């Protein structure tokens with residue numbers, strides 16, 4: 464493990480009874496990285512984050528934060544991390560300022576450092592007008608800001624943020640993302656969110672989990688290219704109608720255009736698209752790593768045809784996300800498993816009795832409340 468590795472997870476598995484919430488999750492996050500941690504509901508994001516922040520232990524596997532083991536060295540781990548849980552446990556009867564003071568005391572901040580840090584986090588989190596309000600009187604979004612403020616108060620080198628922007632309004636969300644970009648320059652951030660635009664705005668890398676497993680991990684560009692689905696849409700004028708034809712060559716026949724496009728180097732597939740009689744339109748697929756647009760343009764220009772349309776669609780992060788996690792959605796809707804991505808059998812070990820079953824597993828229905836209590840008690 465290099466010294467630059469700030470978060471290290473290896474083979475993390477978490478079982479609740481016979482249910483595997485995490486299944487052999489491994490990844491590393493290096494110093495200065497801002498990593499989006501993505502996955503559908505129930506994929507295991509919060510579970511992973513709670514292990515990394517010492518709130519629950521995995522059934523098996525290892526996790527280290529800044530080289531400190533999350534089992535053996537919890538104090539050092541917690542000192543390095545600012546953690547915003549998905550449902551931040553707040554002391555509702557405290558005012559915002561009292562709560563920040565409390566969070567700072569827990570972090571052993573001296574009063575002078577606290578005042579300095581408090582000024583900064585109050586500004587970042589937009590809490591200036593709410594400092595004397597009791598937390599129980601705050602809206603969801605403001606409570607989330609308070610949760611965020613406590614995660615930042617000790618200026619930690621590592622931030623683990625579980626859906627930090629889910630309750631923020633669009634203005635605050637974009638302010639927060641700007642801030643994240645700034646702090647990401649010299650800090651390490653693991654950020655879970657369902658908002659893929661946010662990931663594109665703030666993260667260079669993403670880890671996607673689905674049903675407890677890592678299904679993609681890498682730079683966003685690599686993840687987008689993962690499916691290899693780049694397509695080109697090309698339309699060439701077929702008829703000028705009543706208007707004068709402006710092409711240098713004669714109006715092309717359909718077979719001529721299709722044939723010429725198929726012969727371009729790098730083109731692997733040409734499919735004709737339905738159009739009106741004014742255009743021949745095609746969808747092209749090409750070899751990975753080659754941009755076909757210059758060749759297509761040159762061909763059309765050489766032939767003297769009139770190019771009506773040429774564009775390339777790379778897959779969006781959302782397309783890839785849906786493709787990689789479709790099994791979760793189908794399972795939730797009780798549709799059959801997806802053949803090429805059939806992991807249902809692995810997710811539940813119906814026959815295996817687990818010796819390490821935790822109390823929490825006895826009652827799944829109120830696990831949220833359990834979570835809150837755990838986090839509050841351990842604070």
Ligand SMILES: Nc1ncnc2c1ncn2[C@@H]1O[C@H](COP(=O)(O)OP(=O)(O)OP(=O)(O)O)[C@@H](O)[C@H]1O
Nearest residue numbers: 479484503504505506507508509510823824827830
């Ligand atoms: N205490 C618990 N007892 C039993 N099952 C649990 C417990 N905590 C989590 N789980 C289950 O583990 C799985 C992963 O949950 P987790 O909260 O990590 O998902 P997530 O990716 O954070 O989802 P979301 O996007 O909805 O926040 C879910 O199926 C959840 O029901």
Ligand SMILES: [Mg+2]
Nearest residue numbers: 508509510549
């Ligand atoms: Mg979660």
